[in-house]
Every structure is written in structure tokens, then in C-alpha cells.
Amino acid sequence: MKIVFSFLFLSFFAFQVSAQPAQRRAAQVKKQEVKSTPKTETTEAKPEAKPVAKAEAKAKPEAKPEAKPVAAPTAPKKPAAAPAKTQKTPAGALSTRAQLSYPTSMQMKEDVVWRRDIYREIDLTQGDNAGLYYPVEPIGSQMNLFTYLFKLVLSGQVKAYEYRLDGNESFEPDALLKPLALLDNYHIYYERKDGKLKLDNSDIPSKEVKAYYVKETSYYDQYSSTFHTKVLALCPIMSSDDGFGDVETKYPLFWVKYDDVAPFLAKQTIMTSDLNNAATMSVDDYFVKNMYQGKIYKTNNMLGKTLAQYCPNDTAMQKEQARIEAELKAFEENIWGDQVRKDSLDSIAKAQLALDPKAAKKAAKANRRANNSSVSKKTTSKKSSGGSGSPRISVRRERH
Numbered sequence: 001m002k003i004v005f006s007f008l009f010l011s012f013f014a015f016q017v018s019a020q021p022a023q024r025r026a027a028q029v030k031k032q033e034v035k036s037t038p039k040t041e042t043t044e045a046k047p048e049a050k051p052v053a054k055a056e057a058k059a060k061p062e063a064k065p066e067a068k069p070v071a072a073p074t075a076p077k078k079p080a081a082a083p084a085k086t087q088k089t090p091a092g093a094l095s096t097r098a099q100l101s102y103p104t105s106m107q108m109k110e111d112v113v114w115r116r117d118i119y120r121e122i123d124l125t126q127g128d129n130a131g132l133y134y135p136v137e138p139i140g141s142q143m144n145l146f147t148y149l150f151k152l153v154l155s156g157q158v159k160a161y162e163y164r165l166d167g168n169e170s171f172e173p174d175a176l177l178k179p180l181a182l183l184d185n186y187h188i189y190y191e192r193k194d195g196k197l198k199l200d201n202s203d204i205p206s207k208e209v210k211a212y213y214v215k216e217t218s219y220y221d222q223y224s225s226t227f228h229t230k231v232l233a234l235c236p237i238m239s240s241d242d243g244f245g246d247v248e249t250k251y252p253l254f255w256v257k258y259d260d261v262a263p264f265l266a267k268q269t270i271m272t273s274d275l276n277n278a279a280t281m282s283v284d285d286y287f288v289k290n291m292y293q294g295k296i297y298k299t300n301n302m303l304g305k306t307l308a309q310y311c312p313n314d315t316a317m318q319k320e321q322a323r324i325e326a327e328l329k330a331f332e333e334n335i336w337g338d339q340v341r342k343d344s345l346d347s348i349a350k351a352q353l354a355l356d357p358k359a360a361k362k363a364a365k366a367n368r369r370a371n372n373s374s375v376s377k378k379t380t381s382k383k384s385s386g387g388s389g390s391p392r393i394s395v396r397r398e399r400h
Contacts, residue, residue, distance in 0.1 A: 108219055108230055115219040116328070117232075120294030122212045128293040131270040131286070136207045145283060146209040146236050147201070148268055149256060154179045154197065158261055160254040167298065167306065169215065169233060169255045177254050186238070186251070211237040213252060214294060218328055220335065227332045231258045231287045258287070296321045 108115075124133035132145040152158040160177040161170060179197075183190050190199045213235035220227050235255045239248045265283035272286070273279040286292065298306040311317040354360070 108217065108228070109221060109223065112219045113222050114331075115217055117215065117217045117300040118296055118324070118328075119298035120214045120216065120292075121237075121297050122214055122292050122294040124210050124212070126293060127274075128291065131272055132212070132283070132292075133210065138201050143268075144206055145212075145270075147204055147206045148264070148283075149234070149236065149261065150204055150206070152261070152264055153182070153254070153256070154199065158256055158264070160256055163235060163252040163254055168304075169235075171233075171255070171257060182254065186253070205238055208238045208240055209236045209253075210239050211250070212294075213237060213297075214292065216290075218332075220331075225335075227335060229290050231290075233257055234261065296324055299324060 122129050122132075124130065135142055135144060138147060149158070153160045156179070160179075160182065161175045162177045164170065164175075182188070183197075183199075186205070188199070188205060189203045190197050192198070214231060215233040215235075216229055216231050218227070218229045233255050236253050238251045238253055240251065241248050262284050265287070266285075268283050269280045270283055270286060271277060271280050272291070296307065303310070307317050307320055311320055
């Protein structure tokens with residue numbers, strides 16, 4: 001029995017040992033099947049859930065929603081502002097700060113009640129204007145007015161306008177003068193290198209520019225109750241002989257607006273005295289203070305003529321120039337009334353007599369006769385009073 005029992009036990013143990021690998025394989029197969037089945041179920045479940053959600057979404061509008069407070073309409077949002085672009089000033093030009101700093105002269109209002117435009121010719125060989133002519137060639141930073149203007153025009157920092165044959169200036173865009181045309185018209189030597197113009201200081205005809213046309217305006221500012229004289233434009237004049245050295249021909253080159261040049265002239269200094277070399281000032285102050293001296297050759301009149309066109313000779317022109325100067329001076333001095341003549345009957349009578357010389361002579365004779373008669377009356381009265389030397393006695397009669 002023991003032998004049979006042990007045999008059965010060993011056979012059962014051998015059977016268990018042999019069955020374990022098969023069980024392990026079956027368990028691994030089941031695990032793999034379990035892992036793979038959820039993936040297939042989730043992929044199949046997702047498309048089935050979508051129509052349900054759609055159906056629920058369709059069913060929601062059928063139910064009446066609860067009343068909610070109406071919100072106030074909101075203003076549409078403004079688009080964000082683009083960042084401001086910084087303006088870059090071209091090379092060599094003045095910045096906005098420099099333009100605000102210069103010029104310092106008062107600007108003329110457009111609605112002034114009185115104004116007169118005058119054209120003068122400034123001779124640079126005279127002592128008062130010599131500071132604008134010397135030095136003829138630049139010495140360091142010192143240069144004369146034409147050299148400075150010429151370089152500003154060539155660099156494009158200042159606009160130049162052509163001088164017309166009728167003498168009338170125009171500052172419209174169609175009257176702009178190109179720098180190359182200026183060089184070619186007056187045969188000024190220049191070179192081109194690397195696409196740029198190069199001009200030597202010795203080739204600038206500053207020695208031949210001995211005069212300027214200056215347009216100025218004298219006006220009364222009713223807002224400040226003041227009288228001013230302001231420079232409006234400048235025109236350099238180049239003079240050259242005819243080859244024989246007898247007659248010099250004048251060639252006005254171009255016009256420049258003084259307001260365009262003033263910021264640059266405020267940085268250029270000139271000498272104003274032969275005795276004191278330390279007496280210097282800027283070119284802008286020189287023109288603002290009207291320190292230049294020049295003869296009048298034209299005024300703005302209804303006929304549009306110059307003094308040379310309606311004055312028959314030089315003597316008549318000098319008288320006309322003196323008359324215009326006297327009118328300007330009289331207007332400036334008598335803005336608030338004539339200090340000599342006062343508004344009275346005597347001044348009116350004197351003015352009428354001044355107009356009629358014969359009446360003035362008659363009035364003078366009448367005054368002499370009146371003075372003589374008054375003197376004779378005084379002498380007779382003195383004689384009559386002095387003739388009775390005895391004192392007068394008054395007798396009083398008494399009543400009894």
C-alpha cells in the first residue's frame with residue numbers, strides 16, 4: 001500500500017510540474033488580450049459618443065433658458081497705436097532744436113496795417129559793409145558771406161532761387177536753381193570724384209562778389225505798437241570786367257530767403273571795427289540790427305518800376321532816394337503824432353500859410369503893423385500920464 005501511495009504522489013507531483021509552463025503561457029496570452037481589448041473599445045466608443053453630444057446640444061435650445069440681466073454694450077476696442085517714428089535729420093542740416101533756437105528776430109505778422117518793401121544795393125567796398133567781404137579766401141573757420149552761402153547752396157542745406165531778368169524775385173518751386181546749373185552757367189571749375197562734387201576754395205568767386213541786393217520790409221506791428229525793419233532776401237552780385245578793364249558788368253547770381261539762412265548766419269561771426277579787433281558779432285545780428293548801408297534802387301509800387309526807370313538822371317534819382325528815406329524816418333518818428341506840430345488852431349493856420357507863400361507874406365506884414373501900432377499906443381499913454389506933474393486935489397463941499 002505504501003508503495004502504491006508513493007507512486008501516486010510522485011505521478012501527481014510530476015503532473016503539476018509539467019502543467020505549470022502551460023498555465024503560465026495561458027496567463028500571458030490572457031494578459032495580452034486584456035491589454036489589447038480596451039484600445040479597440042475606446043476607439044469604437046469615441047465616434048459613438050459624438051452623436052449623443054450633438055443630440056444633447058440640439059435638445060438644449062428646446063428648453064427655455066433662465067432670464068439673465070442684459071449687459072451694457074461695450075465700446076469696440078481701439079487698435080493699438082503704432083510706435084511713433086523718429087524723424088532723422090539729414091546730414092549737415094539743422095536739427096529741430098537748432099531751428100527753434102535761431103533766428104531770434106521777431107517774425108512779421110501777415111495782417112500788419114502798414115508795410116513798405118524796399119530793395120537796396122549794398123556795396124561791400126564801403127567801410128560799414130566791409131565785414132561781409134573780408135577775408136576773400138577762408139582763413140581757418142573765418143570766411144566771407146558769399147563763401148558761406150555758396151557752400152550752403154552746394155550742400156543742399158539752403159535753397160537758391162533764380163534771378164529773373166525783370167528783377168522780381170520768386171520763391172516758388174519752379175524757380176529753384178540747381179547747384180550744377182549755377183556752376184555751369186558761370187563757368188566755375190569743379191571736379192567729380194566718387195560721384196561727389198569737389199570744389200576748391202580758390203575756385204569760389206568770392207573775390208568777384210562785391211555787392212548784394214537786399215530786400216527789406218519796414219512795417220508797423222499793431223499788436224506790439226512797434227516799428228520794425230526786417231530783411232527778407234539776399235542776392236549776391238558778381239562783377240566782372242569786359243576784358244579791357246574799363247567797365248564792370250554786374251551779374252546777380254541767385255536769391256536766398258533770409259529765414260532759411262538765418263540759423264546758419266547766427267553761427268558765423270564777423271569783425272565790426274577796425275580799432276577794436278575784439279568787437280565781433282554774428283552775421284545774423286548784423287542784419288537784424290540793420291547795420292548795413294545801401295542805396296535804394298527799387299520799391300514795390302503799382303507801376304512795378306525801378307528808380308532808374310522813372311528818374312531821368314542821377315540827380316533825380318538821388319532826390320528820390322532821399323525822399324523815400326525821409327518818408328520812412330518820418331513815419332517811424334511820428335507814429336504817435338508830430339512832436340513839433342500840435343493839434344491846435346495855430347498849427348493849422350501855420351500849415352495853411354506854409355502852403356501859400358503870398359498869404360504868409362501878407363500875414364507877416366499885418367503882424368508887423370499890429371506890433372508897431374501897439375508900441376506907439378504905449379508910448380503916447382506914457383507921455384500923457386507923465387505930462388501932468390502936479391497932484392490932483394479934490395475939493396469937498398460941506399453943507400451948512
